[in-house]
Amino acid sequence: DQQVKQNSPSLSVQEGRISILNCDYTNSMFDYFLWYKKYPAEGPTFLISISSIKDKNEDGRFTVFLNKSAKHLSLHIVPSQPGDSAVYFCAFSGNTGKLIFGQGTTLQVKP
Amino acid sequence: DAGVIQSPRHEVTEMGQEVTLRCKPISGHNSLFWYRQTMMRGLELLIYFNNNVPIDDSGMPEDRFSAKMPNASFSTLKIQPSEPRDSAVYFCASSFPLAGGPGRGETQYFGPGTRLLVL
Numbered sequence: 001d002q003q004v005k006q007n008s009p010s011l012s013v014q015e016g017r018i019s020i021l022n023c024d025y026t027n028s029m030f031d032y033f034l035w036y037k038k039y040p041a042e043g044p045t046f047l048i049s050i051s052s053i054k055d056k057n058e059d060g061r062f063t064v065f066l067n068k069s070a071k072h073l074s075l076h077i078v079p080s081q082p083g084d085s086a087v088y089f090c091a092f093s094g095n096t097g098k099l100i101f102g103q104g105t106t107l108q109v110k111p
Numbered sequence: 112d113a114g115v116i117q118s119p120r121h122e123v124t125e126m127g128q129e130v131t132l133r134c135k136p137i138s139g140h141n142s143l144f145w146y147r148q149t150m151m152r153g154l155e156l157l158i159y160f161n162n163n164v165p166i167d168d169s170g171m172p173e174d175r176f177s178a179k180m181p182n183a184s185f186s187t188l189k190i191q192p193s194e195p196r197d198s199a200v201y202f203c204a205s206s207f208p209l210a211g212g213p214g215r216g217e218t219q220y221f222g223p224g225t226r227l228l229v230l
Contacts, residue, residue, distance in 0.1 A: 034218075043115070043202050043221030044154070089154060098167060099144075099219060101154040 003027045004092055006102035013109050019077040021105050023090030026071060030092040033066055034099070035075045038087040047088075048075070080109045113137075115222035117203050123228045129191040132225045135184055136205030144219060145178055145188050146202040154202070160186065161208075193229045200224045 005024045013019045021035075031052050036044035050057040050064045050073075057064050063076045073090055090102040116135040124130055136143050145157040158168040160180045168178070175194070180186040190197055204219040 036221075041223070043204070043223050045221065046218040049218075098156055098159055100156070103153040 004090060004100050004102040006090060006105050008105050009103070010106040010108070013080045013107065015082055015109055015111050016079045019075075019080045019084065019107055019109065021075040021077075021088050021090075021107065023073040023075075023102050024071060025073065025092055027092070027094070027100075028068075028071070029094050030100075032093045033064070033073050034091040034093070035062075035064060036089045036091055036101075037084075038089065038104070044089060077107075080107075082109050082111050085109050115203055115205055115220055117201075117222035117225050119225060120223065121226045121228075123230065124193055125230050126194055127192040128229075129189065130193045130197075130227060130229070132188040132201050132203075132227070134186045134188070134203030134222060136186070136203070137220055138184070140205035140207045140220070141183065142206045142208060142217075142219075143180060143186050144204040144206075145186070146204065146221075148200045148202065148224070149198075157188070157201075190227075193227075195229045198227055198229050200226050 003026050034049040035047040037047045038044040048059050048062050048064050050066050055066050065074045077084055085108050087104045087106050089104045091099040093099050118133045141162050143160045146154050147157055148154045157170045158178045159166050163180045176190055178188045202221050202224045204221045206217045206219045208217050
């Protein structure tokens with residue numbers, strides 16, 4: 001029962017261009033949608049989130065888009081920087097405080 | 112703030128041995144989570160405490176796994192006996208619920224993880 005899918009295990013982007021990471025979900029009860037970033041040998045760190053009542057949230061170079069009808073979440077990073085190279089996880093929560101994570105997408109930003 | 116502290120950072124043990132992983136959450140946080148990350152299953156929630164009480168342990172794989180939170184500043188995850196398939200990175204995370212209770216988009220803060228290898 002895979003409620004969250006990140007279909008692209010990896011993504012390679014040139015520095016300065018846009019990175020687009022995608023996530024699909026099946027559970028319509030999710031209220032909050034989050035993105036976490038993970039560097040090797042470190043724990044995931046929170047990046048940006050959006051509630052189900054919004055369709056867009058922006059924080060600097062990072063923008064999260066939510067399409068509830070399509071059950072699709074995306075993260076845009078523009079412009080991409082080499083320091084953005086990491087594994088990105090989408091995560092979803094309902095009303096219990098639990099987070100359900102996607103499998104992760106490894107982003108490589110080439111100088 | 113020191114963040115979430117986990118120990119040990121690395122553990123190598125032999126099959127059948129008992130393994131104890133430790134976590135100190137961020138002071139003031141009243142929710143604590145244990146996760147396991149593997150290549151096959153990604154990042155999966157094992158158990159979740161709120162105010163030191165286990166709320167959801169449906170992710171605990173089997174009876175060999177147990178978790179305790181004797182007080183607000185300490186939690187353990189124990190595997191007894193350990194098996195090679197338990198090899199993974201185990202993360203502890205803590206959070207403080209926003210107004211309205213848990214599940215309102217609060218941020219979970221993760222520790223650096225314990226890399227466990229069971230031979």
